[in-house]
Amino acid sequence: MSGPDALFSLRNNFYLGAYQAAINESDVHGLTEEESIERDCLVYRSYIAIGSYQLVISEINDSAPTPLQAVKLLAMYLAGPEYKETALSSLKEWLSDTVISNNPVLKLIAGTIYVHEQDYNEALKHTHSGGTLELYALNIQIYLKMNRSDYAEKQLKLMQQIDEDHTLAQLANAWINLAVGGSKVQEAYLIFQDFSDKYQPTVTILNGKAICLMHMGRFDEAETVLLEALKKDAKDADTNANLVVCNLHLGKPATRYLSQLKLSHPEHILIKHVSSAEESFDRAFQAVA
Numbered sequence: 230m231s232g233p234d235a236l237f238s239l240r241n242n243f244y245l246g247a248y249q250a251a252i253n254e255s256d257v258h259g260l261t262e263e264e265s266i267e268r269d270c271l272v273y274r275s276y277i278a279i280g281s282y283q284l285v286i287s288e289i290n291d292s293a294p295t296p297l298q299a300v301k302l303l304a305m306y307l308a309g310p311e312y313k314e315t316a317l318s319s320l321k322e323w324l325s326d327t328v329i330s331n332n333p334v335l336k337l338i339a340g341t342i343y344v345h346e347q348d349y350n351e352a353l354k355h356t357h358s359g360g361t362l363e364l365y366a367l368n369i370q371i372y373l374k375m376n377r378s379d380y381a382e383k384q385l386k387l388m389q390q391i392d393e394d395h396t397l398a399q400l401a402n403a404w405i406n407l408a409v410g411g412s413k414v415q416e417a418y419l420i421f422q423d424f425s426d427k428y429q430p431t432v433t434i435l436n437g438k439a440i441c442l443m444h445m446g447r448f449d450e451a452e453t454v455l456l457e458a459l460k461k462d463a464k465d466a467d468t469n470a471n472l473v474v475c476n477l478h479l480g481k482p483a484t485r486y487l488s489q490l491k492l493s494h495p496e497h498i499l500i501k502h503v504s505s506a507e508e509s510f511d512r513a514f515q516a517v518a
Contacts, residue, residue: 246433282308296334
């Protein structure tokens with residue numbers, strides 16, 4: 230019989246978006262070498278999630294184990310255009326190396342980077358075989374982006390066979406319920422509500438609840454939840470994007486949230502859609518003029 234999972238709390242905080250809590254609670258003793266590497270990966274991924282890319286790049290040196298090197302690649306990819314091409318070329322090089330290409334963390338990071346690139350087929354090439362709950366969860370996100378909820382549901386069944394009560398399995402279930410829609414939205418809402426009751430509500434949990442409420446047409450309630458999320462992180466991309474959508478439905482001005490999104494996340498898909506629409510309008514206006 231195995232003992233208690235020393236990294237359960239750290240892992241759970243990371244999955245639920247409590248990144249600072251994950252960093253704060255990382256001083257776990259008595260770990261094996263493998264557990265220590267997993268802990269360090271989770272801590273550095275938490276730093277990446279809060280935008281501290283340079284810290285990760287500077288602290289992980291070239292002699293670090295493969296999983297940590299992979300995490301550093303993600304930090305480089307996200308740090309800015311001056312690092313992006315280097316990160317992508319290094320990633321391709323590592324994935325062609327048969328010795329390290331099967332490392333689960335490297336596969337996870339490869340999938341994550343190619344999702345950012347919106348190259349879903351390339352992402353799946355490295356993640357489709359699954360093997361860990363995180364890889365199955367990433368597969369689900371990719372299939373949902375490709376509007377293939379049928380494939381996503383198959384991945385969820387694999388997760389549930391491993392541990393249906395696991396936080397990632399519950400989150401994945403909620404994502405699929407949202408994608409399927411209809412009566413399943415209520416089930417998704419209850420999952421996020423359960424997380425809110427059990428743990429500190431994070432920006433991730435609050436956005437999940439708000440999206441469910443918007444799907445159910447309860448935009449006033451969604452706005453209240455999103456404003457709570459905004460207090461926790463005024464620059465969060467999902468919160469600002471969801472507030473734009475919510476306010477448009479409520480007939481309220483959304484300019485402030487759109488401006489914040491444009492400043493903090495100029496590459497966000499909503500900003501690209503707005504810019505594209507503005508350009509089309511300008512072209513049409515000039516044609517008429």
